[in-house]
Amino acid sequence: QSVLTQPPSVSGTPGQRVTISCSGSSSNIGFNSVFWYKQLPGTAPELLIYRNNQRPSGVPDRFSGSKSGTSASLAISGLRSEDEADYYCTSWDDSLSGHVVFGGGTKLTVL
Amino acid sequence: QVQLVQSGAEVKKPGASVKVSCKASGYTFSDYYVHWVRQAPGQGLEWMGRINPNRGGTNYARKFYGRVTLTRDTSNGTAYMELSNLTSDDTALYYCARDVGYSSVGFGHFDLWGRGTLVTVSS
Numbered sequence: 001q002s003v004l005t006q007p008p009s010v011s012g013t014p015g016q017r018v019t020i021s022c023s024g025s026s027s028n029i030g031f032n033s034v035f036w037y038k039q040l041p042g043t044a045p046e047l048l049i050y051r052n053n054q055r056p057s058g059v060p061d062r063f064s065g066s067k068s069g070t071s072a073s074l075a076i077s078g079l080r081s082e083d084e085a086d087y088y089c090t091s092w093d094d095s096l097s098g099h100v101v102f103g104g105g106t107k108l109t110v111l
Numbered sequence: 112q113v114q115l116v117q118s119g120a121e122v123k124k125p126g127a128s129v130k131v132s133c134k135a136s137g138y139t140f141s142d143y144y145v146h147w148v149r150q151a152p153g154q155g156l157e158w159m160g161r162i163n164p165n166r167g168g169t170n171y172a173r174k175f176y177g178r179v180t181l182t183r184d185t186s187n188g189t190a191y192m193e194l195s196n197l198t199s200d201d202t203a204l205y206y207c208a209r210d211v212g213y214s215s216v217g218f219g220h221f222d223l224w225g226r227g228t229l230v231t232v233s234s
Contacts, residue, residue, distance in 0.1 A: 032217035044206055044224035051216055088156055092218045098170055100146065100219045105155040
């Protein structure tokens with residue numbers, strides 16, 4: 001069971017807006033930044049959002065991140081077929097000498 | 112070219128150990144933590160640990176205490192992950208990743224990943 005909680009799956013039609021939630025605790029999301037990764041089948045994850053709401057260069061502004069308290073969200077607007085992938089949230093956890101925690105991942109299906 | 116190049120696939124028997132390498136190029140190896148993340152078939156991402164290439168300090172996930180050892184060779188910019196006492200549950204794709212995060216904003220900022228090394232444990 002993952003320390004960060006994500007819904008196993010979400011879906012939407014092209015053009016729609018979807019959100020993926022990520023719930024943690026005061027030892028991780030509550031005091032540390034949240035990062036989001038996108039993973040296509042057979043490939044390594046790629047950074048999508050860093051420091052809660054920042055986009056690396058090359059990531060479309062259709063992707064946005066937010067954080068409030070011990071939870072975070074990833075929003076994808078103007079859904080496109082190429083957005084179909086697995087999405088993971090992650091954060092640093094200050095307990096037990098410090099470690100990275102991942103969410104269980106959310107499968108986004110574009111209908 | 113900025114990249115992390117991992118060693119090739121491995122097949123091991125239960126009880127054996129495996130050592131995977133991750134060679135950094137195109138940037139100063141000692142400037143950023145290197146983390147190891149694994150992904151079992153059809154499963155999510157699982158953090159194993161990290162190493163500070165500059166001083167060699169490590170943090171390990173509690174699940175792998177006593178079984179995983181992270182090392183580095185600064186002379187050739189390579190990080191290593193050794194996992195011992197393998198079982199079939201260790202069959203997974205093992206990734207190394209560069210972390211450009213820092214303590215004041217949080218670690219887990221993986222901007223560069225290796226392609227992964229498949230480790231298969233089978234009798």
